[in-house]
Amino acid sequence: MTRIAHLSDPHFGTEQPGLPEALAHHLATLSPDLILISGDLTQRALPAQYATAARFLATLPAPTLLIPGNHDAPLWNLPLRLMNPWRDWHRGLAHPLEGEWQTDTTLLIALNSANPRVWKDGRLTRAQLDHITARCAAAGPRRRLVALHHPPAPPPGEPPSLDHAADTIATLQRAGVEMVLSGHLHFTHVAPLTDAPGILALQAGTCLSTRIRGDGNAFTLIDLTDTGAAIAHHRAGTDGRFHPDATVTWQKTPQGWR
16 A cells, blocks of 8 residues: 655745644654645745755655645745746755656656746646656556646636646546646645546645635545545644544546546
8 A cells, every 4th residue: 555645835934833843743653655745835935934844844754755836936036036936945945846756556746837927826838748648658557646736627616726727637637647636725625527537636735834724734645545545634633733534435436536
């Protein structure tokens, strides 16, 4: 069984006091194979916020895969945003903007969907879509997962946040991707994509920030099984600790996820 802890939107600079330490401790009790953080590590892409994020990453108990979000490019320094938006990401975190994680059974491709030329919405370029196609074609029998900051299709009641989303979803379908992991909206949502029921969309809430929506501070634990996945929701309680509060088992069928 493969276990992935999916965190998102910590927004260092707005983190709840004491919660980073509680989260690192809780993750250590879960023994994940990988910790994925799907963007918005900082609130305003400031060097001090990147330094705080780096200290948190150093406490995590498993290999970590990171991608930026729209908040990880500078907002107020317009020349830097346009000319070298990821300078402080590289200086502060020493992590690439994209990456992948592969085992004998699983391939997870993590791509940067943040677009520094706009403030909030994201995009994937043709080169990134072609990369998904090529890597999945070479993945053999491995299960294929993709991580982005922006969800490819919004949950009910939310506006779209990924440009040319139909092209992205079509590429994911053709490549045999079965899960897409995202963040951005600060609440947890798990459901098959309406136009692609063979792809399960897993959106994680904000794990640390005070900028919460009804979900509180939470993250998602994914246990890949032979026939699907067990998705566990972990939330911070009033005691300042994280606790599991729901687990849903999803099965992959020829008709889609159930």
